[in-house]
Structures are given as structure tokens and as C-alpha cells.
Amino acid sequence: MGLSPVIVLLVLPSIFAFSCKDQNNKDVDWFAVYKMPIEKDNTVIDIAQGLAFYYLDVNDPSQLRPSAQPLNSTNQAIANTLNQFYAVKDDKTIFHVMFNDEPYGTVSMSSQMANRVDSRIYRPELAAVQFGHTKGTLFFDGQTGVWLVHSVPKFPPPDHYQYPDSGTDYGQTMLCMTFTYAQLKDIGTQLFYNHPDIYSSNLPTSMASANPDLANLIAGKFQSGANSHSSITLTTKGGQQFKSFAKTADFNDDLYQKLLAPSLRTPFIVESWRRGSEVPLTCGDPFPVNDALTIKVGESLEFKYTKDHSKLARSALKTSPYVCIGDINRMTSQYVRGGGTTCISNDKMWNAFNVITTQNQC
Numbered sequence: 565m566g567l568s569p570v571i572v573l574l575v576l577p578s579i580f581a582f583s584c585k586d587q588n589n590k591d592v593d594w595f596a597v598y599k600m601p602i603e604k605d606n607t608v609i610d611i612a613q614g615l616a617f618y619y620l621d622v623n624d625p626s627q628l629r630p631s632a633q634p635l636n637s638t639n640q641a642i643a644n645t646l647n648q649f650y651a652v653k654d655d656k657t658i659f660h661v662m663f664n665d666e667p668y669g670t671v672s673m674s675s676q677m678a679n680r681v682d683s684r685i686y687r688p689e690l691a692a693v694q695f696g697h698t699k700g701t702l703f704f705d706g707q708t709g710v711w712l713v714h715s716v717p718k719f720p721p722p723d724h725y726q727y728p729d730s731g732t733d734y735g736q737t738m739l740c741m742t743f744t745y746a747q748l749k750d751i752g753t754q755l756f757y758n759h760p761d762i763y764s765s766n767l768p769t770s771m772a773s774a775n776p777d778l779a780n781l782i783a784g785k786f787q788s789g790a791n792s793h794s795s796i797t798l799t800t801k802g803g804q805q806f807k808s809f810a811k812t813a814d815f816n817d818d819l820y821q822k823l824l825a826p827s828l829r830t831p832f833i834v835e836s837w838r839r840g841s842e843v844p845l846t847c848g849d850p851f852p853v854n855d856a857l858t859i860k861v862g863e864s865l866e867f868k869y870t871k872d873h874s875k876l877a878r879s880a881l882k883t884s885p886y887v888c889i890g891d892i893n894r895m896t897s898q899y900v901r902g903g904g905t906t907c908i909s910n911d912k913m914w915n916a917f918n919v920i921t922t923q924n925q926c
């Protein structure tokens with residue numbers, strides 16, 4: 565008896581043409597999101613519930629547009645994108661990894677410190693500090709895949725789309741990029757430096773040898789020692805370059821001042837979670853980094869940085885129009901955490917992300 569053709573088919577890797585999906589569930593090369601903190605201004609649907617967001621993508625990069633659907637809807641770009649994975653999550657020929665320094669399913673300090681208005685403020689610093697301060701989801705078949713960079717605690721669930729209560733109060737940022745499979749190796753290297761806290765993963769055996777850093781990472785290893793940072797240019801399926809910056813715990817300094825700004829040779833303003841010991845401003849530096857104090861997105865009310873959990877870095881000069889979305893804060897506590905950011909140079913998007921209205925400075 566010959567080998568059944570059915571069995572041969574079963575061992576072939578599946579092809580799903582994974583892509584970031586836009587607000588209408590159409591393939592899109594990349595998109596970015598500014599999720600709003602709770603505001604009572606009715607400018608975007610469910611902004612009072614902390615479920616509102618603004619959206620921008622490669623096809624319309626000159627404006628952050630209010631989303632007609634809130635984050636708890638399954639009919640918007642983030643859910644559309646993740647739902648491709650959830651629909652086939654049990655297919656063992658698909659690679660995926662989900663990581664978060666506040667992993668899905670963990671109990672936060674906030675629920676233990678009942679009725680304190682600021683009960684969540686110090687929560688990120690109390691998270692498992694041996695891991696990087698890094699959040700994201702990747703899923704790939706053997707041809708294409710998606711990298712979603714984000715700042716939302718306990719997101720996303722491993723098996724279904726849901727926007728968590730832990731992500732409603734504050735502002736958040738997200739960046740989705742579509743890549744060909746060949747780029748996964750380099751993304752894996754960046755993750756190997758960042759040392760993420762992984763709460764769901766599958767690396768098919770057939771993909772392991774081509775992606776050694778991912779294989780090692782999923783086996784619990786990570787970069788350490790003198791070689792403490794990695795900068796890689798990634799190219800999306802549609803041909804857009806993104807510069808990815810990653811650091812390890814051994815870097816022992818601020819990602820933005822000591823890696824991002826000098827690498828791109830331009831000053832930056834960073835909006836991140838700042839509580840406790842802040843990174844001192846380095847006034848004499850040729851490429852100084854300041855911190856955002858207030859933010860205003862679209863028609864929505866301006867808000868203070870204390871209402872924002874985003875990890876956004878925007879270059880200060882239009883001659884080098886970078887927008888970076890990542891997962892580590894600019895705070896001294898983050899010196900000894902892995903983490904990174906991913907940057908695009910695009911003057912339209914840079915204009916659209918002109919959201920930082922005041923900043924500290926020397």
C-alpha cells in the first residue's frame with residue numbers, strides 16, 4: 565500500500581496569508597493606534613469608558629482618525645488582525661509568540677489595593693523585573709506574518725479577542741507591521757535582546773533552525789553580557805523600512821537617550837510612563853531627549869502624561885521625521901530591563917503624530 569495523499573497533505577505547513585488588517589478587515593501593510601485615556605468629551609465612541617482610539621495606516625498616514633468602533637468591538641483593526649490568529653491557533657504549523665511584562669491572566673496589584681485611586685501607579689515597576697519591559701504578539705506561517713507592538717497590560721488573551729479592563733484607564737500606543745517570513749529571524753534577534761515574558765508560544769520544528777534566536781528565547785535563554793543592544797532595519801512586506809532598537813538588562817541605561825537618539829542622530833521627545841525616579845535631562849547632548857508633559861490627539865481634550873501609558877518617541881525636527889512606538893519607559897527603573905522601540909521615518913505620519921503639546925526641557 566502506498567502512502568495516503570491525505571497524510572502527506574496533513575504534514576505540509578498551512579498558508580494563511582497573515583497580514584495586519586485595517587478598520588475594514590482589508591490587508592494593510594502597517595497601522596498605528598493611539599488609544600485614548602478615559603475622557604468625558606464624547607469626541608470618539610466610548611471614550612468615557614476608555615475604549616476609544618485613533619487610527620492611522622499606510623494608505624492614509626497624514627491623520628490620526630477617530631475609530632468608529634471601540635476596542636471591545638471585534639470589528640476594528642486590532643481585533644481584525646488578531647482574529648486571523650485565533651481562527652487557526654491550534655494549527656501547529658503556525659509560529660506565534662505572545663509576551664507581556666504583565667502577562668495575560670495575572671492578578672495585578674490594583675485588585676489587591678482596593679479603592680485607591682492611584683492603585684495602579686507603581687504596578688509596572690513591581691512586575692517580574694528579571695524579564696524585559698516588553699509587550700507584543702507575533703504570528704507567522706511560512707510565508708508572511710504580523711508583529712503587533714503595544715503597551716497594553718495583560719493583552720491580548722491567548723485564544724480569543726478581548727480588550728482588558730487593565731487597558732482602559734490610560735492612553736496606549738500600538739504598531740502593527742506585516743512581514744514576509746524571511747524577516748522573522750531578525751525580529752527574533754530583537755526579542756532575544758529584550759527578554760520578553762512569554763505567556764503563549766508555538767515554534768514549529770520546521771521553523772526552528774532558520775530562527776535560532778527565537779528557538780533559544782522560547783527555550784528560556786536571552787542575550788546577556790557586554791553586547792547589550794541591537795539595532796536592525798526591518799522591511800515590511802510592502803517595502804516600508806522600520807528601524808528596530810532593542811536593549812538588554814545589561815545595557816543599564818536609557819534606551820531613548822543612549823541608543824535611539826544617537827543612532828538616528830536627532831533629538832527626541834518621549835511620552836512614556838514616568839513615576840518615581842526620572843531619567844535626568846542631558847542638556848549638553850547633541851541629540852537631547854525630553855519628556856512629554858501634555859498630549860492632545862485629534863479633537864479630544866488635552867491630557868497630562870500621568871493619564872498615558874503609551875511608549876511613543878517622536879523626533880523633534882521635521883528634517884528627520886521619526887515616529888517610534890515601543891514598549892519600554894523612560895525612567896531610571898528601566899535601565900536594568902530589556903525593551904525596545906520600532907521607528908518609521910515618514911513626514912506625513914510625523915505630522916499626524918504631532919500630539920505632544922508641552923514637554924520638559926533644560
Ligand SMILES: *[C@@H]1O[C@H](CO)[C@@H](O)[C@H](O)[C@H]1NC(C)=O
Pocket residue numbers: 610613615634636637638
Ligand atoms: C463595549 O463597551 C461599551 C461600554 O461599556 C458597551 O456599551 C458596548 O455594548 C460594548 N460593545 C461590545 C461589542 O461589547
